[in-house]
Every structure is written in structure tokens, then in C-alpha cells.
Amino acid sequence: MTYSIVIVDDHLLIAKAVAAIVEGFRDFEVLYEAENGQVLTERFKQPRHVPDIVLLDITMPVMDGFETAAWLKEHHPGVLVMALSVQDDEDALIRMIKHGARGYLHKNVHPTELEKALYTLVNKGMYFPEWATSKVFRTLAEERAEAPATPRLSDREIEFLQFAATELTYREIGEKMFCSPRTVESYRDSLFEKLGLKTRVGLVMYAVKSGLVKL
Template identity: 55%
Template sequence: MKKTIVIVDDHLLIAKAIEGIISNFEDFEVIDVAENGKDMIDKFERDKKIPDIILLDISMPIMDGFETALWLKKNHPNIKVMALSMQGDDNSVIKMIKNGAKGYLLKNTHPKDLETALIKLSSDGFFYPDWASKVIFSNMADEKNNEKKKKISEREKEFLTYTVTELSYKEIAEKMCCSPRTVESYRDQLCEKFDLKTRVGLAVFAIKNGFAKS
């Protein structure tokens, strides 16, 4: 049995062109086209035709792709949403993924690659091309580091302000009114949290993240 698809795109010519391309795919068929998220919801309620996959544009009037993906995530979590857009910027990719999209393609994708993406989406539950995967993993790493930054104690922050100076660890300990062993503990904890190896690495981290005194 073919997997069913609904295309949600306010550009009718593009939507019909995509429908024509998919009509040549052995395992998939388009059962409807909607002009935006609101139109899609209305058709769901009227026709009771719930597809396996939604090909979803982002920039649309009335109810855009971000809102539509979030609505689908809450109301039809079993539908696999594939963003199909001209927007390939990091923010759009991350927001669509957070709103429930399981795949992301650009509209200049080759028809063969679209078919491959739909097959992977159906079998694996997700599909992201290499460029989108890099965006996602980079964002995950940034979020992980941001969570770690929230856990930096006030004393560790104070220690970081001194790493950009020429003070020795012993002199830093005197400034902080603690033992050199305690300062070494701050150093070791921060290096472990952020995978840093040297004082230079600590100093660069302090500057990049606003911990260094101006």
C-alpha cells in the first residue's frame, strides 16, 4: 500500500509540480494539497483524510509552517512532517525540528533525492541531509555548553576572570583568599566540564563567554 502525502504550500504551481513529481514514485501518492496550515486543518476536519506524511512549506500566510508543525505535533503526532522550503538558515531548521518536523529538504532538491528522503522518512522515522544534520548537531552542542555554563559557580566565575591575567595560580589563590589546592580544583573542574586542556584554553573560554574583566 502506498504511503499517503498531503502537500501544504501557498504556491499552487509549486505544490502541483511537487505532486506531479511524486506521482512517479512507486511507494507514495499525494491525496491532497492545502494552501496553509489553516486550510490543512479545515480539510482534515471536513474530509477525514489523515495522511502518513506532510510536506510542509514554512513561509505561508494565515498559518505558517512553524505553527502548522507545532499543531501537528500536538494533534497528530503519528504524522511524519517533512519541511520542504526555500529557507535553509539555521534558525528555521532548528525551530522546525523543535516543532516536530522529522525531516528537512530544500525546494531545489533533485526529484530522486526527494524520493530517497521520503523512503528514509517512512522506514527510519526521520531524514535530514548532511547539511541539516550539521546544523542540528551544532545546535545540540551549543545547548549542552549553555547548560554547563549555567552550572558554573560564582567562585569558578571569579577564577575565570583571573585566568586572562599574568598572575600565577598561587597569586590567584591569594587574590581569592583560598588555598592553591582550591584554585587547582576550580581549574580541573572547569577543564573537565568544557573539555579544556590548558590555561590558554581557559583564558580563551573566559573571554569568549564574557567572564573576563574588561
């Protein structure tokens, strides 16, 4: 299977360089490049321009990476967003995750790590390098420290957490669990409340840290 990618970066040379690298990967192809989020939203008006993955810069004029990730999360939640940025500070990382990013890479990574990240992203639904994961865990720990004591999770909630760590949509998770999408959403919302979390990425990170799933 070939996965389609769109690169969003206001630096043309960087976008072209990343596109050339990605085109060298066996199972990935670049549909096009866009110089900012606003251009991307215009292209998305045509279904054939909607990719499987968006490699997204953070600092851009007109519509930056945070705004673009939030727009994609709301309007195209099935598109996997990988932040590709010169920023590696904790605030940018956490903000991108909260806006729906499923991965985060520094622009100076070796092409082999980019390829590994893309394969992990499409197969497991998320990819964060070790430095990013440690920062997310620290933030997650701080959020949990401020939240009430964690209640005991039911077997069905644990089962949902394990499926949530895959690339499956909520509807597909419902099919695996033999329940309706509405019931799946109730498991998600219950876990959000119990664990003091707000995003699917947060749930997955909790599941990994708790040993319920392994990435």
C-alpha cells in the same frame, strides 16, 4: 505499502509540480494540496483526509509552517512532517525541528533525493540532509555545553534511545521493551532531563552523534 502525502504550499504551481513528482514514486500517493495550515486543519476534521506524511512549506499566509508543524505535533503526532522550503538558514531549521518536523529539504533538491528522503522518513522516522545534520549537531553541542555534565545512561535508557530512532510510536516501543507506555515516557523524560534536551529529534541526534545508533 503505499504511503499517503499531503502538500501544504501557498504557491499553487509549486504544489502541483511537487505532487506530480511524488505521484511518480512507486510507494507514495498524494491525497491533496492545501494552500496553508488553516486549510489543512479544516481538512483534517475528516479522518480520511489525514495522511501519513505532510510536505510542509514554511512561509505561508494565515497559518505558516511553524504554526502548522506545532499543531500537527499536538493533535496528530503520528503524522510525519517534512519541511520543504526555500529557506536553509539555521534558525528556520531548528525552529521546525522544535515544532515537530522529522525532516527538512530545500525546494531545489533533485527528485531522486526527495524520493530517498521519503523512504528514509517512513522507514527510520526522520530524514535530514548532510547540511542540515551538521547544523543540528552544532546546535545540539551548544545546548549540551550549557547543560550540566551528562550522567551515565542506564541500559534501558540506551535501549529506548535505539528504538526512538525508528518510526515506532511510544506505545509500540513499550511493546518492544515489554513495559507500559507510561514507563516509556519516564525513560524519555529522564533522558530529556539528563541530556538537557526537549524533543525526540534531539534525543535521536544525540544517539547518532554518540554512536548508539546509525541512520
